[in-house]
Every structure is written in C-alpha cells, then in structure tokens.
Amino acid sequence: MPTNSLFNSALTTFAISATDELGFLDELHDAAKVDVQAFQDQRDLHGPSLQALLEVLAHAGVVEPVGTNPVILTAGPEFDEVWLNKGYFRWLVRGYGQMLSHAADFCDPAFRATTNPMAHRDGGNIAIAGKDYGGHFVDPVVEQLVDGLRFDVGIDLGCGSANRIIRLANRLPDKHFIGVDMDAGAVRVAREAVAAAGLTDRITVLHDDVRNPSDHPEYATAEVAFSFFLGHDFWPRDNCLHTLTRLRHRLPKVTDFLFSDTYRSPALDGGQPPVFTLGFELTHALMGQHVPTANEWLDLLEDSVWKLCDRRPLGIAYSDIFHLVPRQPIPTPVTGDVMSSGR
Secondary structure (H helix, E strand, C coil): CCCCHHHHHHHHHHHHHHHHCCHHHHHHHHHHHHHHHHHHHHCCCCCCHHHHHHHHHCCCEEEEEECCCCCEEECCHHHHHHHHHHHHHHHHHHHHHHHHCCHHHHHHHHHCCCCCHHHHCHHHHHHHHHHHHHHHHCCHHHHHHHCCCCCCCCEEEEECCHHHHHHHHCCCCEEEEEEEEEEEEHHHHHHHHHHHCCCCCCCEEECCCCCCCCCHHHHHHCCEEEEECHHHHCCCCHHHHHHHHHHHCCCCCCCCCEEEEEEECCCCCCCCCCCCCCHHHHHHHHHCCCCCCCCHHHHHHHHHEEEEEEEEECCCCEEEEEEEEECCCCCCCCCCCCCCCCC
8 A cells, every 4th residue: 555545544544533523424424415614613613623624534535525615515435334334433543542642652661561551541432432333233133132031130241331231221111231331431421321311210330340340239130141342351361260250150140141252363364454453453462451362262161150052243353242151050259359460
C-alpha cells in the first residue's frame, strides 16, 4: 500500500470515529441525505472542524456530495460497510487511542513497571463501542440461544453498556437481570442506560471484579449466566481455572453459561486480516494480556468445572459462544486472589 494511502487511512479511522460520536453516520443512514449546515447548526458544532472531517470521509468514499449550495451529502460506495462496523472504529480511537499513542512507551520495561495499562484505556467508550458492534454481530445469536433456556434471573458478567441485558429485558418482560462490570466507566454507562430504558426495577448493575467476585447476594439468584469478550482477562491458565471455579461457587443456581470470547487468530498468510483482529491482539499485547487460541480454550474447558455442550460462531472474527453447563457437584469454595500474576 502506498505511503499516502497508509497515512490517509489513519486519518479516515479518526474521522469515522468522530462522525459516529457526533451522530452524523446514523443521521445519514436514517435520512439518506444530510444538509451539512443544518446538521452543524442543530448541534452547535464548529463548522471548519466538521467540514474537514467530512472531507476526509469523502476522500475515502464513505460520503459523496449531491449538492453544493447548501452542501448535501449522501452515502458513498463504502458507507454501508463503514456504518455496520463503526463501533470498531470508536473502540480503537476512543477506547484505546491513548494506549496506542504510547505504544513505544509500552515496549520499555521501565515504563511498564510504573504504569497501570488500564489507566490508558477508556472503559466507557469501549462499552459504547461494544453496544454498537455487539448489536449487529452478537446479540441476534444470543437472543436465539436464550429463547431456548428456562430461567427467571440472568446475569451478564462483564456487561459493558448493559445493552445486551436491556434488549433481553425488553424481549422477556417477565425476567430479571443483573449486570456486572469491573470498569467504573462501563458501570456508569450501564446504569445510565438502564435508567433511561426505565428498567431499574428489573435490572441491577453491580460494580465488581468478575475475576474475584464478591459475595453479593444477587449472585445466588441467577439461573443463566452470560460473559462476552472478558474471558481472556482471566488468564493465565491456572488463574482462569480458578476464576471459573469461583464463579461456579458464586452462581450455585446457574444451569447454563453462555461464555464467549475472541481467541487468537492463526498465523497471517499474507492477506488482510479481518477488521478488529489486529487491533484486539495489539492492544492486549500492550496490556500484557495473553490471548488464548481456540485450542487453548477447548483444552482448558476439559479441565474446568464447566462442561462444554455446544459451540456457536459469531459475526466477529475468531469469536465463538461456548455453551457451558455445570459439572456436579458444586466445588469447594475458593478463596484468595486469583489474579496474583497481575495484568
């Protein structure tokens, strides 16, 4: 790829994230055409900045003009794919932009010894981004699986924005749900979303570390559990087994556990990897987190307190849902810090 294309592609990534956050991409998707001046005036935006962002998108074929006085933009040839995947761009830019800007620093052991990698990510924006791409590529599969389960209370371990349990609560008005997340920013976003949806009577959001779950009484009421894109945080292997055992004890009534994660991609064959894959593996390398392969997960589950009974692929590359059921009996309670190795 020519150097100018590489440079301009980087700018396009920022422009997609920014115009998504401003609501422009959704406006164009819903209305088919957007009067740029009217959009700017309605949101009280700085005109030159907005126009420069849209110019970048036009060069990338995401938008194209159909009028000049006033300026009217419509979808370009790349718009549909960009709109479908826009959550990944926000995940990259707003969720991990600060970390990636310090990538060289993270290669320095002295820097790593004095910084917390989690302080260089934005959990709130990662949660919002996950709501977007999860709505397209994850939730339809989850809803299909949940429809076949019998339960009164479900729990989402690593709930992010709470979008998944909000959707489920709206579809299943007789059910109650619990959301749990270790990131304070995600918990704030989730609680605000639950309140905005008018579901505070049926959804509770807890701030807790799923790797070392506290003795919240709500845990004992759950009968179905979900966990999406959090499992790699449980590793190394022994820590992961320890966490799964502890969750089995904290969730004594759970009969079905829909456990999903993105696993490490195979070695590149020279072609372009799918969207998200390189970003996911790079950011987790910078954080010092191991991303297991699919075979590592399958091998671990053979030794865990949860038995694999089904496996479903998702629309996100190298990502599956493992449908787990508990092995009997409930294990002896586990104590101690399962993450003694740290991040």
